[in-house]
Amino acid sequence: MKIDRIETFLVPPRWLFCRIATDDGVVGWGEPVVEGRAEVVRAAVEVLSEYLIGADPLRIEHHWQVLSKGGFYRGGPVLASAVAGIDQALWDIAGKAYGAPVHALLGGPVRDRARVYAWVGGDEPGEVVDAVAAHVAAGMTAVKMNACGRLAPIPTPAEVDQIVDRAAAAREALGPDRDLALDLHGRATYPAARSIVSAVAEVRPLLLEEPLLPEHGARLADLVASSPVPLATGERLYSRPDFLPVLQAGVAVVQPDPSHAGGISEVRRIAALAETHGALLAPHCPLGPVALAASLQVALATPNFLIQEHSMGIHYHTGADLLDYVLDPEPLQIVDGHIRRTEAPGLGVTVDEAAIRRADQRGHAWRNPVWQHPDGSFAEW
Numbered sequence: 001m002k003i004d005r006i007e008t009f010l011v012p013p014r015w016l017f018c019r020i021a022t023d024d025g026v027v028g029w030g031e032p033v034v035e036g037r038a039e040v041v042r043a044a045v046e047v048l049s050e051y052l053i054g055a056d057p058l059r060i061e062h063h064w065q066v067l068s069k070g071g072f073y074r075g076g077p078v079l080a081s082a083v084a085g086i087d088q089a090l091w092d093i094a095g096k097a098y099g100a101p102v103h104a105l106l107g108g109p110v111r112d113r114a115r116v117y118a119w120v121g122g123d124e125p126g127e128v129v130d131a132v133a134a135h136v137a138a139g140m141t142a143v144k145m146n147a148c149g150r151l152a153p154i155p156t157p158a159e160v161d162q163i164v165d166r167a168a169a170a171r172e173a174l175g176p177d178r179d180l181a182l183d184l185h186g187r188a189t190y191p192a193a194r195s196i197v198s199a200v201a202e203v204r205p206l207l208l209e210e211p212l213l214p215e216h217g218a219r220l221a222d223l224v225a226s227s228p229v230p231l232a233t234g235e236r237l238y239s240r241p242d243f244l245p246v247l248q249a250g251v252a253v254v255q256p257d258p259s260h261a262g263g264i265s266e267v268r269r270i271a272a273l274a275e276t277h278g279a280l281l282a283p284h285c286p287l288g289p290v291a292l293a294a295s296l297q298v299a300l301a302t303p304n305f306l307i308q309e310h311s312m313g314i315h316y317h318t319g320a321d322l323l324d325y326v327l328d329p330e331p332l333q334i335v336d337g338h339i340r341r342t343e344a345p346g347l348g349v350t351v352d353e354a355a356i357r358r359a360d361q362r363g364h365a366w367r368n369p370v371w372q373h374p375d376g377s378f379a380e381w
């Protein structure tokens with residue numbers, strides 16, 4: 001079996017799909033993308049395809065080594081995301097070739113279902129309560145929301161109180177038996193993060209995400225030491241060497257994205273690295289059905305998995321949603337806050353290729369918002 005064709009599809013709302021076909025008819029799908037830089041990753045996949053055409057698709061690890069290291073320059077979001085989507089597609093091909101789900105090829109499932117959380121949008125406490133109540137009614141056991149919007153470098157007491165008020169409203173609606181995750185989205189400076197971790201302790205969050213930007217990682221160990229709540233990070237880290245210092249700093253939860261951090265192969269190794277530090281895995285996944293399916297395969301086979309993100313119905317999707325690109329939504333259906341294990345070969349989802357080809361004709365030019373502080377200077381989004 002040889003790889004004979006690699007195509008990419010730029011589809012709304014902001015994704016890129018990759019289709020790898022073999023000469024004996026087996027096809028695998030992946031999602032190589034950096035949100036807001038999809039066209040750049042598409043070009044990277046095209047360059048990497050030169051090496052893959054004619055190669056044996058089942059040599060996944062060897063290809064990962066060559067694609068990640070063989071260009072001399074290595075690392076960073078664009079290359080690691082291009083490799084990630086290719087890696088997902090190769091695992092999909094391997095599963096279909098061997099007639100087994102990817103979790104079986106990773107050593108077999110360690111659980112029957114993967115716990116997922118739902119996203120909560122809304123800025124006002126009242127909106128938060130309504131959104132949380134809807135998720136609770138749907139059987140969700142955990143939700144996540146942004147802790148705040150644009151944040152001053154050193155927030156006023158009122159700004160910090162507003163963060164606590166929104167989180168407390170969510171906690172009230174959840175009750176003590178469900179979990180609340182808060183995402184700071186890299187919007188806080190170190191002093192801001194210091195005051196926020198203390199202030200939100202009263203709502204007892206499951207985790208506080210991206211309390212600092214990756215480039216402020218030198219302060220992470222200090223923040224962990226002073227934080228009464230579990231800290232999580234990793235959606236903007238791309239490899240084991242990127243994750244090692246945050247694990248040494250003592251984060252409780254790592255959040256590699258299987259479409260950014262080198263795919264199933266590298267996320268699996270990051271999870272093992274986390275396990276040796278007593279840390280848990282919560283894969284980042286605000287992307288499409290193939291990325292979610294890849295995340296779930298890792299979740300099902302990884303002992304230190306905690307919880308899975310998904311983007312179904314998320315507030316910022318416009319023009320398309322995750323289930324628009326699959327023929328059968330059943331493998332991604334959420335029941336009692338969990339997605340059940342599938343035994344279908346490969347990644348376990350059947351994409352709607354015709355819908356993907358049509359959507360690629362529309363394409364997208366998604367860019368993340370660029371925020372400003374009141375004085376006109378750049379603010380983190």
Ligand SMILES: [Mg+2]
Pocket residue numbers: 183185209210235
């Ligand atoms: Mg996040």
